[in-house]
Amino acid sequence: MNLLLLPGDGVGPEIAAATRRVLEVLAETCGVPIAIEERAIGFASLAEEGTTLPDAVLERIPQVDGTILGPVSHFDYPPREAGGINPSAALRTHFALYANIRPCRSRAGLGILRKPMDLVIVRENTEGFYSDRNMHAGSGEFMPDEDMALSIRKITAKGASRVARAAFALARTRRNKVTAVHKANVLTLSDGLFLREVRKVAAEFPDVELEEVIVDAAAALLIRSPDRFDVIVTTNMFGDILSDEASELCGSLGLGGSINAGDDICVAQAQHGSAPDIAGQGIANPTSLILSAAMLLDWLSSPAAAVLEAAVEDVLDTPATRTRDIGGTLGTAEFGEAVCSAIRRL
Ligand SMILES: NC(=O)C1=CN([C@@H]2O[C@H](COP(=O)(O)OP(=O)(O)OC[C@H]3O[C@@H](n4cnc5c(N)ncnc54)[C@H](O)[C@@H]3O)[C@@H](O)[C@H]2O)C=CC1
Numbered sequence: 001m002n003l004l005l006l007p008g009d010g011v012g013p014e015i016a017a018a019t020r021r022v023l024e025v026l027a028e029t030c031g032v033p034i035a036i037e038e039r040a041i042g043f044a045s046l047a048e049e050g051t052t053l054p055d056a057v058l059e060r061i062p063q064v065d066g067t068i069l070g071p072v073s074h075f076d077y078p079p080r081e082a083g084g085i086n087p088s089a090a091l092r093t094h095f096a097l098y099a100n101i102r103p104c105r106s107r108a109g110l111g112i113l114r115k116p117m118d119l120v121i122v123r124e125n126t127e128g129f130y131s132d133r134n135m136h137a138g139s140g141e142f143m144p145d146e147d148m149a150l151s152i153r154k155i156t157a158k159g160a161s162r163v164a165r166a167a168f169a170l171a172r173t174r175r176n177k178v179t180a181v182h183k184a185n186v187l188t189l190s191d192g193l194f195l196r197e198v199r200k201v202a203a204e205f206p207d208v209e210l211e212e213v214i215v216d217a218a219a220a221l222l223i224r225s226p227d228r229f230d231v232i233v234t235t236n237m238f239g240d241i242l243s244d245e246a247s248e249l250c251g252s253l254g255l256g257g258s259i260n261a262g263d264d265i266c267v268a269q270a271q272h273g274s275a276p277d278i279a280g281q282g283i284a285n286p287t288s289l290i291l292s293a294a295m296l297l298d299w300l301s302s303p304a305a306a307v308l309e310a311a312v313e314d315v316l317d318t319p320a321t322r323t324r325d326i327g328g329t330l331g332t333a334e335f336g337e338a339v340c341s342a343i344r345r346l
């Protein structure tokens with residue numbers, strides 16, 4: 001299989017190198033041919049090609065089997081006119097990667113949770129406050145005058161319906177429960193529409209329970225009773241925030257895998273940002289990107305996905321082979337090597 005690796009900014013190149021090494025060892029050990037091609041995006045391509053998202057990358061994505069995207073420092077990018085495009089948002093919109101799928105589960109001895117968590121957040125990925133109508137035209141924000149800024153929160157029946165279907169189909173492979181997280185008590189029209197579509201899809205899945213929880217309560221319930229959740233379906237920004245909360249509760253932002261999935265294209269992407277505060281030190285936890293790569297392999301129906309996931313779990317189980325963010329001492333590359341050893345051993 002052909003994979004495209006886009007390292008990104010900040011800790012991106014460090015965790016991408018660890019992920020690449022792990023995939024190469026996985027390919028060798030499992031006898032699965034994986035060819036990895038790397039291209040620059042972010043500040044690296046801005047310096048070389050004048051844009052953080054070169055057209056050649058956009059053209060290549062549909063030609064490969066899957067893409068692995070490192071985190072990007074888009075908050076520091078120059079304006080669009082000067083080549084600053086947020087690759088993360090642009091790819092999601094351009095390729096209709098409508099479902100951002102973020103599993104999160106507690107592991108013994110990690111995180112501050114006192115109850116088990118094993119859930120998946122399925123986040124609508126192309127609309128809400130982050131809808132990017134056209135990657136060259138800007139997001140759904142504008143300023144009628146210099147003292148007023150407006151953000152459009154776009155919700156469509158089509159967007160809500162397709163992400164809801166992804167969530168219900170996923171729940172069927174798990175514990176048959178979907179929680180729709182919303183703020184329809186205030187955002188009556190937009191979240192009202194979201195809920196209307198979720199309920200319609202729920203009717204197609206009578207074996208899956210639907211519950212509805214308001215987002216502020218959901219944030220609290222993730223801490224109080226995380227075990228009540230199986231699959232959460234929600235709009236873009238709510239899912240963005242809740243998935244970081246869930247990951248951190250389980251130990252670190254550096255732990256959660258994530259894919260951006262459309263009907264035909266999948267982009268694996270770490271849950272976290274470019275972590276500029278620790279970039280260049282070789283200490284970032286590469287687990288999130290490695291598990292995202294495992295999710296991509298699973299999306300591609302590769303049996304190597306389960307091997308990779310088991311290897312990561314094996315390494316995380318042992319306090320001596322953890323990275324610093326979760327109380328260990330290993331650096332990024334060393335953690336990657338520990339995963340490689342586990343792949344060979346398992
Ligand atoms: N998908 C993406 O590419 C995203 C990009 N960003 C961008 O990233 C930049 C930094 O954003 P922040 O708000 O600082 O969020 P961040 O997620 O980069 O970092 C938040 C905190 O978590 C820590 N952290 C994150 N990933 C880690 C890892 N793998 N191992 C150990 N510790 C880790 C960081 O050191 C920092 O203390 C900004 O330019 C932002 O726009 C933010 C979120 C997502």
Ligand SMILES: CC(C)CC(=O)C(=O)O
Nearest residue numbers: 086088089130240271272
């Ligand atoms: C394009 C942004 C919505 C990226 C982000 O914050 C995320 O993926 O969590």
